[in-house]
Amino acid sequence: MDIDLPKEANKIRQDIIEMLLEAKSGHSAGSLGMADVFTALYLGGVAKHDPKNPAWEERDRVVLSNGHICPVLYATLAHAGYFPREELKTLRKFGSRLQGHPNRFVLPGLEASTGSLGQGLSLACGMAWALRLDQKRNHVWCLTGDGEQDEGQIWEAAMFAGKYKLSNITQIIDRNNIQIDGHTEDVMPLEPLKEKYESFGWHVMETDGHDIEEITHVLNETKKIFEKPSVVIAHTIPGYGVDFMEWKSEWHGKVPCAEEAKNALNQLRSLCGNITSEHE
Ligand SMILES: Cc1ncc(C[n+]2csc(CCOP(=O)(O)OP(=O)(O)O)c2C)c(N)n1
Numbered sequence: 025m026d027i028d029l030p031k032e033a034n035k036i037r038q039d040i041i042e043m044l045l046e047a048k049s050g051h052s053a054g055s056l057g058m059a060d061v062f063t064a065l066y067l068g069g070v071a072k073h074d075p076k077n078p079a080w081e082e083r084d085r086v087v088l089s090n091g092h093i094c095p096v097l098y099a100t101l102a103h104a105g106y107f108p109r110e111e112l113k114t115l116r117k118f119g120s121r122l123q124g125h126p127n128r129f130v131l132p133g134l135e136a137s138t139g140s141l142g143q144g145l146s147l148a149c150g151m152a153w154a155l156r157l158d159q160k161r162n163h164v165w166c167l168t169g170d171g172e173q174d175e176g177q178i179w180e181a182a183m184f185a186g187k188y189k190l191s192n193i194t195q196i197i198d199r200n201n202i203q204i205d206g207h208t209e210d211v212m213p214l215e216p217l218k219e220k221y222e223s224f225g226w227h228v229m230e231t232d233g234h235d236i237e238e239i240t241h242v243l244n245e246t247k248k249i250f251e252k253p254s255v256v257i258a259h260t261i262p263g264y265g266v267d268f269m270e271w272k273s274e275w276h277g278k279v280p281c282a283e284e285a286k287n288a289l290n291q292l293r294s295l296c297g298n299i300t301s302e303h304e
């Protein structure tokens with residue numbers, strides 16, 4: 025059966041709102057903004073994976089270096105069939121498998137425990153290097169934030185990947201222009217980001233972060249690049265789909281109150297069906 029991917033991404037966004045409302049803490053803007061990229065990755069056939077066999081040897085490795093946006097990862101994993109959607113409501117609860125940052129020891133499907141910004145890309149490079157040494161064909165997908173690019177460790181990893189020509193890794197940067205304290209270009213200018221990565225020996229591609237067809241195409245193209253690591257700069261809108269959150273850095277780490285969540289869900293439902301009625 026063909027999945028309607030934009031509709032699925034919108035359902036994921038609705039789940040994110042409900043999870044954050046229930047948890048009363050967490051990160052709204054980045055999670056909503058990356059729903060289309062995650063949909064392409066896990067439901068659009070980009071990453072090789074099997075929800076029924078999370079430890080499958082042939083699986084690709086997905087590392088969420090910007091671990092704070094894990095609500096989108098959890099919601100996507102649930103939609104992909106890794107665990108029941110009902111569990112999403114346990115986000116950030118004591119003893120839950122869905123911690124505020126990913127814990128790979130408790131949730132099947134996670135490759136790395138992340139949240140300390142800057143570290144995930146190094147982990148991912150290590151995985152890619154090890155897979156290369158073992159002559160395996162698995163691909164490594166590493167998601168990072170644009171504010172996360174301020175971490176020096178990102179550029180150590182970038183040098184390493186360039187030196188060893190790790191063509192089995194694709195970094196996907198959530199280029200949403202916000203970080204915890206404001207706009208990226210005010211806090212610590214990143215531009216020209218494309219040229220920076222090119223000078224570190226990476227193949228750079230860009231995509232509209234909300235066009236699932238384009239995202240899927242661009243991510244798949246990176247698998248065909250040999251001799252270089254790839255980075256995809258995904259231009260996203262933080263808080264995508266909820267007008268009072270879009271582009272606003274104050275929604276980086278804030279959650280909606282009951283009234284705001286109702287408003288957000290109404291906006292998302294009017295875009296693309298009502299998730300509750302479909303899943304009940
Ligand atoms: C090493 C480290 N320093 C600080 C933080 C706190 N922190 C969490 S998210 C964030 C902002 C990151 O910006 P970006 O990657 O652009 O995320 P976005 O706001 O777009 O979700 C910061 C500083 C952290 N998690 N790790």
Ligand SMILES: [Mg+2]
Nearest residue numbers: 170171202203
């Ligand atoms: Mg950002």
